[in-house]
Amino acid sequence: MEQYTRMNKEEIPFDKLEKVGINRDFVTHMESNELRDFLNGFRSEKLYTVNATVDNQEYKIPAKIRLQKQEDGSVNVRIHPIQRLFIPDEYMGHSFTKGEKAALLGERNLGKTIELTGRDGKKDTYYLGVDNKTNELIPLRTKHIQVPDRIKGVALSEEQKQKLAAGGKVTLEGMTGRNGKKFGATLQVDAANRNISFSGFKQEKEQALEQKQEKSKGLKPKAG
Template identity: 30%
Template structure:
C-alpha cells in the first residue's frame, strides 16, 4: 500500500496515540441540558450547592471537564435521582443522556435543530429526554430487589426448618405393611416433609391386605404423636369430593363456602368451630386438601404471616386481610428471576402458609364464564342481513326462535338470482343455508329410517 508522502508521521503517530488512549479509556455517559425558557443547549459540568447548574455551550472550548457518569444502568438511575432532587427548579430544564465522546457534536446538532424547529417539534424532544418518573420507578425496583436478596441471605447457616421427628421414631413395621420403607420414601421425596411434621407433598401409592383381599390406593401420609407419645402413621385417602353434608366441628357450610372451597381451596373467612375436647368456640379458617379433598381446619391464632412476601413488606391492613382468611391482591412483587409480577395470595389452612392462587380451577372458571357470556351474546343477536340482503322483522323473529325461514332475492357471484332456506345456529353464531326446505328433508329422512328398521347393520 502506498503512503501519502505529504503526511506528517509525527501527526499520524499523535493521532494514533489519541485513538489508542480513547480505546483504552472506559466510556462514560454525560448529560445535555435544554433550558426550557431560552431553548438553549448546554453540556452539564456540575451542580452548585444552591441547586444551579454549571454548563458550557456546545460551540465553546471548556476548561472544566464535563460531567461523567458510569454507564451501568443502576449507577445512572441512582445518580440521576440524586442529581435531579438537588436542582433548585428542575421543571426549568430537560435533560438528555448521551456518551461523553459524542457529547459536543450532538449538542451542536441539537442546538441547530432547535433554532429552526417549531414549538411542537421542540416539545416532542421530551420523548427522548430522561424521565424522572421512569428513573424513580427503576430505582424503586432495584431497591426492592436488593431488599429481597438481602432478606434471603439473612442467617444463611441456620436451617430453614428443624425436624420435628426422627426416622427412629417411625414404626417401620407399619410402613412395611403399606409396602413402604425408608429408601422408598426418600426416593419419592416424602421422608423429609414427614419428619418436618407435614403431609407428603404428593400422593403415595400404598398396598395393604384386608383379610384375603389386597388393596392398592394413592394416599397422602402424615405423622402425629398420640396421647401416649407414640408416633402414628396417618393415612389421608383420596375422596371423590369434599363432604359438605356433615358439619365440620359444628360448622354448616353455606353455598358460598362450598363454592370458595371448590374453586380456590380456601373458604375465605373466619368461623367459630366447636372444640371436641372442651366444647369451646374457636375462631378458625378452613381449607381443602386439593389432592385428597379432605377439609382441614386451623385455629386463627395459629396463622403465621411473613414480614416480607416476594419483596413486598406487608402493611397492617394487608396482614389483617390475610389473618381473616380473605384473598389479597398484591402488586409489584419480585420473582426469583428478579422480574415484577402481581398476584392474588391467601392463607391456606392445609399448607399453613400464604399461597399464590395460581390455580387452574380459577382460570378454568374464568374461561367458563367468558365462554358463557360469549354464548349469551351470540344467542341474543341475529344479524340483520344475510349475504348482503336485509332480513325482514318476521324472518329475524323466526330465526331467533330456532326456526327455518324462506329467503329470496339473493344474487350469486355471477349475478344470477337464487333463493333458499336459512336458519341460525345459536351455538356458533352462524347462518346455515339450504336450497331445499330442511324440514321436508328431515321428514324424508325419517321415512327412510322407518323403512330400514327391519334390517340389522
C-alpha cells in the same frame, strides 16, 4: 439450628410403614420443610402408593400419610386416600351456610376464618381449605400462619396484612420472582398447604401491555 418437632426421626414407625407398602428410605427424599411438617404430625406433601384391602381384595392406591402420636407415646401411621369431594352440613361443630359450601366446592378455600371445636373439646379459630390431591377438608389453626411484613420484596399495608390474616384474598403488584423479574399475583392463606398461596400470576410486561391496550381503546379518533 435444628427446629423442634413433636416427633423425631427415631420415632418414625418404619415397620408400620413397610406393612402398608412404603419403603423406609422415603424420608431421605423429603425436603427439609416437608420432613419438619411430617414430624409435626401434618399430612405428607406427596402422594404415596399404599396397600389397601377392599372386600378381601388387595389393591395399591395413592394416599397421603401422616404420623399420629398416641397417649402412651407410641406413634401410628394414618392413611389419607383420595376421596370424592364432599362438604358435610356440619364439621367440627360448625354448620356450613350455602355460601360457605359453595366457596369450599368452587374455590377450595373458605376465604375466611371460623371457630371450630377440636377433638379435645376446645374451640379455636381456624382456616379451612380442601386438599388438592385428596379432596379432604383441612382445618388449620390461625396461630400456624404468621403474615409477614414483606412478601417477595413488597411491603404489605396493615389493611392487606389484616385481610390475609382473616383468610381473604389480596392482590399484590411489583413482587420479585426468583428469576429477578417483577410480577403480580393474588395471595391467600392456604390451609391445606399451610402457607400463603399465589394465584393469577402476571408478569409486569403483560400488565404494561394490557394498560397500553386499554389506553389506546380510550383514545378518540381525530376528525378528518
